[in-house]
Structure formats: structure tokens, C-alpha cells
């Protein structure tokens with residue numbers, strides 16, 4: 306099997322260099338400390354725990370399930386200045402309209418998405434759908450970015466399980482690229498691009514981490530990060546809200562199956578950036594867009610960061626030191642219960 310090659314990323318329309326033959330280089334980069342999980346269910350000075358006061362004086366509900374509130378430090382928001390100075394020449398600017406929110410998954414400070422039960426995950430999926438629909442209906446919101454940063458290595462200081470939502474006036478670049486690629490593929494072949502990806506993953510089989518009757522979790526052939534995973538329904542739906550009740554349950558099970566494997570892999574809370582990839586909420590035609598969730602874990606080994614450097618930051622394409630087939634096998638084999 307070739308361990309040194311380039312792989313085409315059909316969703317991002319770019320090449321990924323797989324250079325797994327270099328894994329045994331003597332220098333492996335900096336290590337990062339393991340953070341011990343918080344032992345307590347309630348933390349007095351956590352701004353996300355039930356009943357606590359937040360930075361600008363608002364007090365959280367004494368919530369039992371999921372709790373959503375407007376971000377106290379929004380990067381986009383209704384209060385963004387509208388009277389902007391016009392920049393010189395070619396430069397352009399505009400108000401940072403939109404809405405930023407925070408979603409607490411559970412009142413339990415020491416829990417995590419991986420530890421939620423499947424019905425609780427279904428509740429969360431429904432909450433995401435509701436937010437997408439509500440924010441997406443606003444005329445100033447053309448895209449709803451739902452994401453969770455997990456772990457100190459991706460800059461999270463508060464371990465209370467939560468995600469963020471940015472409703473923005475622009476469509477985030479990755480989603481825009483995926484939507485264009487999906488449309489072009491459909492025009493050229495009459496098929497849904499993501500279905501062709503799923504078919505090829507199914508035919509190969511080596512990178513499937515978990516599958517049930519209507520959902521799948523897999524390391525894509527073209528993974529840019531070690532342990533990068535997609536979770537997707539098998540049927541094409543442009544948005545989470547279009548999944549049936551049974552599809553939602555299957556999807557929640559696939560999500561949990563993956564998250565448990567992540568945490569089991571190195572017996573630590575597995576850091577990642579999780580992003581929902583659904584259709585933008587502008588007036589475009591997204592019938593060929595296939596909803597999925599992407600996980601981008603920043604670590605290559607326990608305590609070993611994947612650095613973004615020359616190829617990634619400088620050039621804009623990824624160089625991966627790991628083989629997707631091997632990483633998928635590791636994840637498959639780390640199943641079982643948390644502990």
C-alpha cells in the first residue's frame with residue numbers, strides 16, 4: 306500500500322499530501338499537557354453552570370437540559386457599529402451583523418458530548434436544528450456556523466460542555482466551497498457528490514469507524530488531520546432539520562460511537578474542533594448538499610500537536626503525516642464503554 310501520495314479532496318477541491326512514511330522522524334514537535342477532567346458537577350465560578358452570573362451581569366437559568374444564550378462577547382451581533390469609515394482604494398468593509406450564541410449541552414460541568422446518553426444527544430440535535438431555523442430565517446443571516454472547540458490545545462479554557470453558534474451575513478468559506486463542488490458534480494454527473502464519497506468509502510470499507518442502518522462515521526480517504534472523522538446520514542438531506550426521527554436517533558448513535566472511541570483511544574478527553582456542515586441560509590438552491598458533521602482533532606499522538614506551518618498556512622494545502630486507513634483502524638478498535 307502506498308504511504309506516500311497525494312489524495313484529492315473532492316469537497317474542498319484541493320490536494321492533500323499523505324506523507325505517512327515520515328512518521329518515524331526523530332523529532333516530533335512539542336508536547337502538550339494532559340488536562341485532568343474536572344471532577345465536580347457544579348463549579349461556582351463557571352460562567353456556564355446553572356444559576357451562575359456571567360461576565361456582563363446576566364444570570365444563567367437553573368437549567369436541567371440544554372441552555373442557549375446570546376454570547377456576552379459576540380464576534381458578530383446586532384450591536385456591531387454600522388457607521389463605518391470607508392477604507393481607501395480597493396479595500397472594503399461592512400458592519401459585522403449577525404448573532405452569536407452559546408449552547409450548553411448539560412448542566413453537569415464535568416460531563417461531555419461523549420458522555421451524554423443517545424436521547425440527550427437527540428435533544429441537542431433538535432436544539433441545533435431549532436437554532437439553525439430561527440437564526441437562518443433572519444434576513445441578515447446567510448449562514449449558521451455551529452461548532453465546538455474541545456480541549457486546551459484548541460484554546461478552550463472552560464471545560465463545561467458547550468458549543469457556539471455564529472449566524473453571519475456571509476457564508477463560511479469551507480461550506481461555500483463544498484456547496485459549489487456539490488452543485489458542479491451534480492451538473493456534470495447527475496449524482497450527489499457526498500453520495501459518491503459514501504459509496505467509495507463503503508466499497509473500500511477500511512476507513513469506516515461505525516455504521517448503523519441510516520448513519521455512518523468514517524475517516525475520509527482524503528483526511529487532512531490524523532483521526533479526522535465525518536459523521537453523516539446515509540440519505541442526502543441539506544440540513545439536520547430534514548432528518549426523520551429514526552434518522553436522528555441513528556445519527557446520535559453514530560456520533561456517540563465515534564466520540565466514545567475518541568475518548569477511549571488515549572484514555573483522555575479527546576480534543577477536537579467539531580463543525581456542522583449544513584446548507585447556507587441564503588436563498589441558494591442546496592438540494593445537492595449533504596449534511597454532515599466534521600471532526601478535526603489537533604493531536605497526532607497523545608500530547609503531540611499537528612502543527613500548521615509552511616504547506617498549510619503558507620500554501621493553503623495540507624500535508625498529513627498519517628495514513629487515514631491506519632487511523633480509522635485504531636478508532637474502530639478503541640470501541641466499548643468509557644472508562
Ligand SMILES: [Zn+2]
Pocket residue numbers: 347348351352353354355413414465
Ligand atoms: Zn460549568
Ligand SMILES: [Zn+2]
Pocket residue numbers: 316483582597599
Ligand atoms: Zn464538510
